[in-house]
Amino acid sequence: MTTGAAEPAHDSEQATLPERAAALVELLRRNATRTDQDRCVAPENIAALDAAGLFSLTVPQRLGGHQACIRTLVQVGSELGRGCGSTAWTTSLINISGWLIGLYPQRTQREVYAQDPGTRACAVLPPHGTGRTSDAGTIVSGRWGFASGCLHARWALLGMTLTGEHGERRDQALALVPMHQLTIEDTWHVAGMRGTGSNTLVADGVVVPAHRILSVTHALQGTYPTEFKDEALYRAAFVPTLALSLAGPLLGLARGAMELVLASLATGRGISHTHLAREAPSTQMQLAEAASLIDTATLHLLRAADDVDNWAASGQCMPLVNRTRARMDIGTVARCAREALDLLLNVHGARSFAEDSPLQRIWRDLETGTRHAMVNPAIATEMYGRALLGIEDQITPLI
Template identity: 30%
Template sequence: MYQDFTPEVNGVLAGVRDLLPTIRERAEEGERLRVIPDASIKELEETGFFRLLQPKRYGGMEADPVAFYTAVRDIASADGATGWVSSVVGVHPWQVALFADEAQQAVWGDDQSVRLSSSYAPTGKAVITEGGFTLSGKWSFSSGSDHCAWVLLGGLVFNEEGQVVDFRTFMVPREKYQIVDVWNVVGLRGTGSNDIVVEETFIPEAFTLSMGETGQCRGPGQAVNTSDLYKLPFHSIFTSTIATPIIGMAKGAYAEHVEMQQKRVRAAYLGEKASLDPFAAVRIARSSSEIDAAWALLMSNIREEQAYVARGEQIPLELRLRVRRDQVLGTARSIEAIDALFEASGGRALAEGTYLQRAWRDAHAGRVHAANDPERALQMYGAQQFGHKVDPGMY
């Protein structure tokens, strides 16, 4: 089934698929707790999922990112919140691999199963000090933070004159930040995407990564992690991480809609079987095509970037912007498919416990993530096609 991947990675994907019925059963519990149940995280850890993108030097698999996205899509097809947390937490080992080895050792040296959450918006402030930075601030939407021992935080760097001189990611251990429970929402409720607060604390330079350098597909960790995996663009990897769970939600919504319609009898239409309605057939044809297109374009673009890296060539700006174009449109296609399926499913889709109503809420919640802002990504692509300069920090 997964012939493109190694036997080890195929085993992870098979293990994930075996967990899907249980993950789906726990969806209501996650909504009630407002956090993914510990048992689900533990079981996913046991499959090896969280090590897919982790360096081999620290017990990881350095797997094909398409394998990672495949696993995320499948998890989200069972529960959107679990898929979301799995995706954003599971991708962080990829970025940690770009940090200086001192930082990697601090995270995984004693325990290779350590996980990290994040909040990349530069709402924190960092001041240059001897040997590093003094960091402080509050960050929102750190999904899965309850299950993590470190956090990756975005912050603007200020010099002594108060001028902004850099935008960096700061790696902070659990004892240096607080998690503030604020996650009372209607969608992605189970993700526990709470606030992170850091009082003034010193972060050594080795535990930081310049986003300018990252935007150039570079990082000090590449000196020890030489796999082509770690030469792919940050924005391609991370924005695909945000789109993939929503594609998975659409996949799950489609499956439940088809099952519902096969059993549904429409009383308002004199007992007609819904599956015999030709318009219903057209709707699922259109929806399935949108979902398939979202997935196919997302993965084919990643494959094209991989091919450039394998040849030792620089990835063209046009391709990197195309990744963003198809990523945001893939999200839009998936949500449009979910909307169409939900609207055509009848009143029973409104019942608590159905996947459809939860996918509808979760997908629209995921849409508001900055990575899924279509206008900005599409404007960048169009501007580049017209020959205008595009800010390299945004792709």
């Protein structure tokens, strides 16, 4: 495999994007409880992210965005996750929606970004709706749950089954629809990632023109309708890229927990009925193991991101075994982040679960986020094992 010329994402300005995210961590921490309680990212967070340009990571540079590589996307997600899991998750999924829009024809991209490169979108990939072709366009109806970021979006990408005039199945697709043509139902009542506001979107007979319909079937094969074939970012492998957008915030949650526990230990807190926690070998060993698990998660996350970026730069389709390895890497991030947090909770003790403790919110967020189907470690392990053995029949078409 060869790599292509350096993309705009690697210049000095774009290299500062994770630093911009890191600079917002304390603001996100201060607002994390309110974000959780309000079930919506705090307005101050949205304004700060917007001012820092962190909603346009994946918007084409020719339309005013950063056109950042996938490595930068996961690094930004990881930094923001240190401060607030819900804010990081929402930001990352808004950015991956921007990447999806970059796969559409130029006409579609201009409709979204011509006036504002910071325009936000949300996406729901599963085909929970139907699209019936007609002379006027595709008539879209359905209900799409788990629409993370919908409370802050102006556009939505909605998965659907495309049918002909007589109901015959033609394709699976994504329809790009303005939010004002949809209804939001307040259905996101959950234990973790509460602030993502991942409610349900409803469409009833919305007409979508042909240039705002993207074939998921073709996308899974690496074929995208964008006319700008020289832009490597929009050649990235479809499913691994979508899955990677979820992994950065999960790693960030574990990193944030480590920082909080270390800060607590620095105050000289003791273990009940024993001596100072920081002097206890059990504390030292569990911290070391948690740190190593976080390091492992980081290495797997960056390897997967770099693999996606390098194959995109090469102009070649990412092979199936590499795509399943990327999913395995992402599953490893989820598993290691959970295991690291479990050790950190052991160190911090029962006080971790006090209602005013940020650790209990991190625990809820991580336990919820790591159960997403795209990052499920067991599914990823089976997929990768089958690919290594050359078994063509996979458990999911989303590879």
